[in-house]
Amino acid sequence: MSLNNQLGSLWQWLLNFFTKGHPRSLEAKKNIMVSLFIKGASIAIGLILVPLTIHYVNPSQYGIWVTLSSMVAWISFFDIxxxxxxxxxxxxxxxxxxxxxxxxxxxxxxxxxGIIFIVLWILLIIVTQFINWYKLLNVPASMEKELTVLVMLIFSYFCLQFIFRIINTILIADQKSAKASLIDMLGQLFSLLIIFILTKTTRGSLLYLALAIGIAPTLILILSNFFFFNTAYKEYKPSLSYVKKRYAKDIMSLGMRFFVLQIAAIIQFESILFLIAHYFKPEQVTPYSIAYKYFFTLQMIFTILLSPLWSGVTDAYNSGDMDWIKNAIKKYLIILAPFILLGAIMLAVSGVVYDIWVGKEVVYVKFSLSLLCYIYFSVTMFASIFVSVINGIGALRIQFFSSLVTPVLFLSLSIILIKQFHFGVESILLSSIVSNVFGYIIAPVQVYNIFYKKSEARIWYR
Incomplete structure (x- = not known):
């Protein structure tokens, strides 16, 4: 076959891929393709931000910043x-x-x-004044005032972002995940530009860093709300006359189950950096964070591909289209294979990449940290396929009860490995892998019983 014929066949395949098939699948494919480009830019920006930020402050201050940002994310569960x-x-x-x-x-x-997070912001600003942040983070007392102001800044923009980030939820629910990704990418891009300017015009400051990373994404989200609710989503524009208390209960009847799952996830995943800073030193947060961000790029790309699945499953399940759901699961499992292989290659060259990325003289990342991050994200990507399906149909009871055990298992195992076996930072990653048993064992079993075995046991569907 000639080169022209081969190129013609490839073009025809691509054309068919994006123009033929179920409308639900076509919408997902188009969003995935656009999202790949946008998220590719986001990943590049994120990778540039790490060394730029570390060099603007220093590895210890960067560790403090990452830890505080993670801890503040705990308040996200207040959206109930x-x-x-x-x-x-x-x-x-x-x-x-x-x-x-x-x-x-x-x-x-x-x-x-809006009400929840405005009230929460006021309470947090008051409570912050009475917390010894320097003791909590194991840093010098001389940083007390700076840390208090820093926490107040982070609380402020986090609460604002949580209110206006609802537009992203709407876009994702409407299978317009590419637009949601664009909003996030623009926020990152402007933060990068501001930090770059700061490196040229000011001395390293955690407060300036907080302003740079917080203000730009918040403004982008606010502007996005005004834009979408005056254009494509004008007919869905929020209005006080449409606020109905009984529908709040309807949302929460499903949302409360997600709320418990959120708490479990926050306790497990967002407490990791605090545990490292508390039981070791803030400097130890930095190598962990670098290894985590490096392998997280894999999950970011996979999440782009996976993002239409949740809402697609909701639509298909309500339409009685079970074949679409089963085909989607099969395709995502096939897609996962090259990600696992790519992760193995990333692991093999991780040391070289770290040296080029942040500099060996700045931060040293142990191979054991990289290995555990690779295993953790491989397991997480596999689990996310089945968890997305379960979330899409709202069959959350088993996941709900599993989530009550997960954080207890994670914290207990982490503390035992740290205090009794002196495993170091690796113990926390190992505990995360072990405690995530619902995602990679129970969720696949539940999906199998619902869609393949068609079990009559009600527990799988509730």
Whole structure:
């Protein structure tokens, strides 16, 4: 076959891939392709931000910054499941052609999330004054005032972002994940530009860093809300007249289950950096964070491909299209294989990449940390396929009860490995892998019983 014929065949295959198939699948494919380019830019920006930020402050201050940002993320569970509940309810209402109901869900979510996080912000600003952050983070007392102001800044922009990030939930629920990715990427890009300017004009400062990383994404989110609700989503624009208390309960009936799952995830994943800083030193957060970000690029790309699955499953399940769901699971498992292989290659060259990326003289990352990060993300990507399907159909009871055990198992195992066996930072990653048993064992079993075995046992469907 000639080169022209080969190119012609490839072009025809690509054309068919993006123009033929189920409308639900076509929408997902288009969003995935655009998201890949956008997330590719986000990954590049994120990778540039790490060495730029470390050199702007220093490895110890960077560790403090990453730890505090992680700890502040704990307050996200105060949304009590509203955003996750909205994602399913909005997708269901739109699939049924009920625009009035969809607008009611959006308006009600904005209203209650706004109240929750405004009140929470006021309380956090007050409470912050009475916490000895320098003791909590194991840093010199001379940093007390700086840390207090830093925490207040992080709290402020986090609460604002959580309110206005609802637009991302709506876009993802509507299978427009590429647009949600674009919003995040623009926020990152402007933060990068501001930090670059700071490196040329100011001395390293945690406070300036907080402003640079916080202000730009917050403004982008606010502007995105105004843009989308005056254009493509004008008919869903939030309005006080559409706020209905009874629909808040409807969102929360599903959302409360997601709320418990959020708490479990936050306790497990967001406490990792605090445990490292508390039981070791803030400097130890930096090598962990670098290894984590390096392998996280794999999951970021996989998440782009996976992002349409949740809402697609919700739509397909409500339409009775079980074949679409089974085909989607099969395709995602096939897609996962090259990611696992690529991760192994990344592991093999990780030492060289770290040296080029941040400099060996700045931070040293042990191979054991890289190995455990690779295993952790491989397991997480596999689990995310089945968890997305379960979340999409709202069959959360088994996941709910598993989530009550997961954080207890994680914290207990981490402390035992640190105090009794002196495993070091690696013990926390190992505990994360072991405790995530629902995702890579129980969730696949549940999906098998629902879609393949068609079990009559009600527990799988609840």
């Amino acid at each position: 499941g509203f955003t996750h509940g909205l994602r399913n309810r909005f997708a269901e209402a739109k699939a049924n052609g009920n625009k009035e109901l969809a607008r009611t869900y959006i308006s009600t979510t904005y209203y209650y999330i």
